[in-house]
Amino acid sequence: MRRYGKNPDEDDVRVRPNRKGNRPRTTIRPKHEDAAEGFVLTVDRGRLHVLIEDRTVVAMKARELGRKSAVVGDRVAVVGDLSGAKDTLARIVRVEERSSVLRRTADDDDPYERVVVANADQLAIVTALADPEPRPRLIDRCLVAAFDAGLEPLLVLTKSDLAPAEKLMESYGSFGIRYVVTSREELTEGDAADRVREKLEGRITAFVGHSGVGKTTLVNALVERQRATGHVNAVTGRGRHTTTSALALPLPTGSGWVIDTPGVRSFGLNHIDPSRVIHAFPDLEPGTEGCPRACSHDEPDCALDAWVTDGHADPQRLYSLRRLLSTRERREGD
Numbered sequence: 001m002r003r004y005g006k007n008p009d010e011d012d013v014r015v016r017p018n019r020k021g022n023r024p025r026t027t028i029r030p031k032h033e034d035a036a037e038g039f040v041l042t043v044d045r046g047r048l049h050v051l052i053e054d055r056t057v058v059a060m061k062a063r064e065l066g067r068k069s070a071v072v073g074d075r076v077a078v079v080g081d082l083s084g085a086k087d088t089l090a091r092i093v094r095v096e097e098r099s100s101v102l103r104r105t106a107d108d109d110d111p112y113e114r115v116v117v118a119n120a121d122q123l124a125i126v127t128a129l130a131d132p133e134p135r136p137r138l139i140d141r142c143l144v145a146a147f148d149a150g151l152e153p154l155l156v157l158t159k160s161d162l163a164p165a166e167k168l169m170e171s172y173g174s175f176g177i178r179y180v181v182t183s184r185e186e187l188t189e190g191d192a193a194d195r196v197r198e199k200l201e202g203r204i205t206a207f208v209g210h211s212g213v214g215k216t217t218l219v220n221a222l223v224e225r226q227r228a229t230g231h232v233n234a235v236t237g238r239g240r241h242t243t244t245s246a247l248a249l250p251l252p253t254g255s256g257w258v259i260d261t262p263g264v265r266s267f268g269l270n271h272i273d274p275s276r277v278i279h280a281f282p283d284l285e286p287g288t289e290g291c292p293r294a295c296s297h298d299e300p301d302c303a304l305d306a307w308v309t310d311g312h313a314d315p316q317r318l319y320s321l322r323r324l325l326s327t328r329e330r331r332e333g334d
C-alpha cells in the first residue's frame with residue numbers, strides 16, 4: 001500500500017465542484033451499523049476534531065484504517081463515545097470517498113506529499129495588493145494547484161487601502177477568474193465580509209495565502225459570529241504556530257465552510273498533472289488530441305499552436321495556460 005498521496009481512490013474522484021458538498025453521506029456499511037457521520041474540523045497532534053450533529057467529538061483513527069489518513073474536510077464514520085464530553089476519545093472507522101483533494105508536494109522539511117484538505121470545491125487565494133507586494137508567480141502556482149485539484153479559484157485581494165486592484169487583475173483577465181477586493185476597514189465596517197461570503201455560500205472553500213497578507217483578519221471577519229458563540233470554540237483554541245493542520249469554520253449562515261490553512265510559504269507542484277490543469281481550459285482541451293503522448297504542451301510538436309492558429313481558441317488563452325504550466329518549475333523566491 002502507498003503511504004501518502006496518490007491513492008487510487010483519491011485520483012479517480014477528480015470531479016467538478018460539488019456545491020452541496022457540506023453534508024455527510026448517509027450510507028454506512030453494515031459492519032459499523034452504529035457509526036455516526038462526522039465532518040473533520042481540524043487535526044491536532046493525531047487527534048481529530050470531528051463535528052457530529054452539533055457537537056465536536058475528539059477522535060483517533062481506528063487501527064483498521066491502516067495508513068489511510070483523515071484530513072480536514074473529510075467525511076468520516078465514527079464509533080465509540082460520541083458525547084463530546086471532556087477526555088473522551090471516539091474512533092474513526094471509515095473515511096468516505098472524497099470529491100476533491102488539495103495536495104501539498106513534499107518539500108525539504110517534510111519528504112511526503114500530503115493531502116491538505118479534502119472535499120473542498122473552491123480555493124480562495126488571498127493576496128495583498130501591497131505590503132507585502134503581490135507575487136504573481138505564487139498566485140499562478142495556486143491557480144495550478146486549484147485547477148489540478150478540480151477546485152474553482154477565487155482571488156481575494158486584500159489591503160485595497162494601500163494599492164488599487166486594476167493593475168494586478170490585468171494579467172488575469174484571460175483566465176476569467178472571479179475576484180473580490182477587500183480592506184480591513186471594509187471588512188469590519190463596510191460590506192466586504194458580505195461580498196466575500198456571497199461567494200462562499202453553500203460551498204467548502206479552502207483559504208491559502210502567504211504570511212502577512214491579512215488572511216487572519218479576513219477569516220475572522222467572515223466567521224466572527226460563529227467563533228464567539230458556537231461549538232467551534234473548542235477547536236479554535238489552538239496555538240497559532242503549534243499546528244500544521246487546517247481548520248474548518250462554519251459560515252454564520254450555516255451553509256458553507258471556510259477552511260483556513262496554515263500559511264503557504266511555497267506551493268510545491270511536483271505532483272501536478274498537466275492534463276488535469278487543462279480541464280480548466282475547456283476551449284483548449286479538445287485541441288490536445290493531436291499532441292504527442294505525455295505532451296508538456298510547451299514543446300515544438302504540441303498541437304495547441306495549430307489549434308489557436310486555426311482559430312479554435314484565443315491565443316491569449318494558450319499563452320495563459322503555458323504561463324501556468326511553466327510555474328511548475330521551482331525558481332528562486334517561489
Ligand SMILES: Nc1nc2c(ncn2[C@@H]2O[C@H](COP(=O)(O)OP(=O)(O)OP(=O)(O)O)[C@@H](O)[C@H]2O)c(=O)[nH]1
Nearest residue numbers: 158159160183184210211212213214215216217263
Ligand atoms: N493596511 C492594511 N493592513 C491590513 C489589512 N488587513 C490586514 N492588515 C494588517 O496586515 C498585517 C497582517 O495581517 P494578518 O491578518 O495577521 O495576516 P495573515 O495573512 O494572517 O498573516 P500571518 O498572521 O503572518 O499568517 C496585520 O498587521 C494587519 O493589521 C488591510 O486591509 N489594510
Ligand SMILES: [Zn+2]
Nearest residue numbers: 291295297302
Ligand atoms: Zn500539447
